Amino acid sequence: MADRDRAVSDDELHAFVDGELPADRRKVVEAWLATHPDDAARVASWRAHAEMIRLRYGGLARNPVPPRLDVERLARADRKWTWLAAAAAVCAFFVGGAVGWFGRGVLVNIPPPAEQTVTAEALDAHKLYISEVRHPIEVPAEANHLIPWLSRRVGSTLTAPDLGSFGLRLMGGRLLPGHSGRPAALFMYESASGERYTLYCARSPSPETALHYNVAGQVAGVYWGDGEVGFVISGPAERERLMKIAQTAYEQLDRRTSRRSSL
Amino acid sequence: MSGFQHDVEAAIPALRRYARALTRDGDIADDLVQDTLVRALRSQHLFYGGDVRSWLYTIMTNLNRNRLRSLSRRPALMSMDDNDAADMAGPESGARDIERALATLADEQRSALLLVVLEGLSYREVADVQGVPIGTVMSRLARARAQVKAFLDGERPALRRIK
Numbered sequence: 001m002a003d004r005d006r007a008v009s010d011d012e013l014h015a016f017v018d019g020e021l022p023a024d025r026r027k028v029v030e031a032w033l034a035t036h037p038d039d040a041a042r043v044a045s046w047r048a049h050a051e052m053i054r055l056r057y058g059g060l061a062r063n064p065v066p067p068r069l070d071v072e073r074l075a076r077a078d079r080k081w082t083w084l085a086a087a088a089a090v091c092a093f094f095v096g097g098a099v100g101w102f103g104r105g106v107l108v109n110i111p112p113p114a115e116q117t118v119t120a121e122a123l124d125a126h127k128l129y130i131s132e133v134r135h136p137i138e139v140p141a142e143a144n145h146l147i148p149w150l151s152r153r154v155g156s157t158l159t160a161p162d163l164g165s166f167g168l169r170l171m172g173g174r175l176l177p178g179h180s181g182r183p184a185a186l187f188m189y190e191s192a193s194g195e196r197y198t199l200y201c202a203r204s205p206s207p208e209t210a211l212h213y214n215v216a217g218q219v220a221g222v223y224w225g226d227g228e229v230g231f232v233i234s235g236p237a238e239r240e241r242l243m244k245i246a247q248t249a250y251e252q253l254d255r256r257t258s259r260r261s262s263l
Numbered sequence: 264m265s266g267f268q269h270d271v272e273a274a275i276p277a278l279r280r281y282a283r284a285l286t287r288d289g290d291i292a293d294d295l296v297q298d299t300l301v302r303a304l305r306s307q308h309l310f311y312g313g314d315v316r317s318w319l320y321t322i323m324t325n326l327n328r329n330r331l332r333s334l335s336r337r338p339a340l341m342s343m344d345d346n347d348a349a350d351m352a353g354p355e356s357g358a359r360d361i362e363r364a365l366a367t368l369a370d371e372q373r374s375a376l377l378l379v380v381l382e383g384l385s386y387r388e389v390a391d392v393q394g395v396p397i398g399t400v401m402s403r404l405a406r407a408r409a410q411v412k413a414f415l416d417g418e419r420p421a422l423r424r425i426k
Contacts, residue, residue, distance in 0.1 A: 011401050014408070018379055020386055046408050049415065050380040052361040057284040057381055061276035069279075069296055071272040072264060075304050207290070 008032040013039060017046050114204045114230055115212060117179050119223045122200035122232030123216050125176055125186050130196040137172035137188050146173055150185040155203050156229050160187045161252035166245050167191045178202040197235035199249060204230040211246050213239055222246035226254070267307055270315040271300065277382060278319055284377050285327060287366060295330065299323040317384065320392045324374060331370060364414040372407035375400055 008029050015021045016029045033040040067073070129136050139146045141160070151158045153175055160170050168189040178184030184202035191197075204225065212223045220237035223230065224246070231253065233246040264272075278299060282292035299322045303310075310318055365373055371393065378384045378392060386404075390397045 010405060014401060014404055015386070018386070018404075042412070045412050049361065049364075049408070049411050052357050053284070053365070053377070053380050056358040056361050057280050057377075060283050061280040063276075063279070065275050065279070066293065069275055069293065069300060071268050071275070071300060071304070074297070074300050075268060212288075 008039070013043055014046070017043055017050070114225065115209070115223050118200070118202050118204050118225075118230035119212075119214050119221050119232050121176075121178055121184065121202065122186075122198070122223075122234055123214075123219060123221050125184075125200055126198045126219060126221070126234035129174070129186065129188065130198065136196070138174035140172040141170040143172070150175060150201075153183040154185050154201055154229070155183070156201075158185060158201055158229075159253060161199070161249040163189055163197070163245060163248060165248065166241075168197055168245070176200075179204065195236065197233065197245065200232040200234065202230050203228065211243065211250060213243060224250055267310070267315070268304070271303055271319065274316045274319050275300070277316065278323060281320065281377060281382055282323060282327075284365065284381060285374060287362065291330075295323060295327060298326050302326065314388070317388050317392060320378065320382070320384070320388075321394075324392055327374075328370075360415060361411075364411045367414055368407050368410055372403045372410070375403040376407040376411070379404060 012021065012025065012029055016026060021029065033043060139149065147158060147160060150173055160173065163170070168191055171188045171190050173185055173187040176184045176186055179202065182203060184200060187199040187201075189197045189199070200221075205228075207225060208227045209223070209225045214221050214223060215237050218237055219234055220239070220242055221232040221234040222242055222245075223232045225231070231249070233242065233249055235242050235245065275296065278296050279292060282295045282299075283289060286292045286295060299319055302322050303319055365376075368376070375389055375393065378389045379386070384392065386397050386400050389400045393400065393403075
């Protein structure tokens, strides 16, 4: 690629693929590609990848636009807000001063989306407690009050899914401070070889979602929300296994099906 | 509705497509589109003619940069979703592979590649959107393509999707 008398540069190859070359250079590049199979192969692969991108995402532009993106509505809402904003700015000046004074030391944080927050907390808790040798859990699985206690504190009926089909045994659980200090529950599972997985449950007004896999270094978490509680299964970053475990836990925790089957 | 608003409205499907590919999450993408529209409508007086679509891409690029900055205070999470079958088009494994390949790119590189191949912007327009010289756009594009190729060439046979 570094040959001295190279007639066609890499930049020109890209410009060729993207239709940015003037006609005379295009002919030169075409002739060049006919005699340089390596470059021809690269150009072909760039085109194939562009086609994959268009296949994957191109169709999304044909999806119906949701009402919340309606331009007229957004413009109307914005006009209404303009004078409210002016009034609010005046208020904010005074209120802000007061809050700044009375709330000094308190950080004002705009929370990131529920999934990001809950997943990050879950992974923090996971990393902290899986390495704990003597006290990885607070209440052992054998204690009858484990589930009722955590359910009451989190404010939602929880169950610890049975992950025995993956060779995972429930060790027990603990209570944790979740987002803005609200209680969250952590269940810990262990395999015969000492591998640990955790299930984090935090009340969070999150929409129902599918399973989302997130990696943070050596560990990963699979998040889903059921509308009321955000769940995260964390463990070693092995995607396929973790997704299977999460799928099993998800099915057992799915309130709608459990309610239906109990009828 | 003003002509300006019509132009904005006409760009929404493309903005959603680009945002979805950029953020790899449907909800985050629509949040980003909504923020972009609100910002655009509010700053209409700052628009001095030209292509409304490019201008919207510019706003979105800046908003997305802010979003990533606020996320970076948290440990970096790399979303690797591949289970949104609803909007999956084309051969399933190819769609997932390219999504994962794009996920490995630096944000400006992914943005440059998507603006060119998905949105059909010229190098000049991408340079304006990203606020960098054309040469920078071309090197981002070259690095993005090399990385996508390396990722896909080194790819193991696709794993079965877990539904």
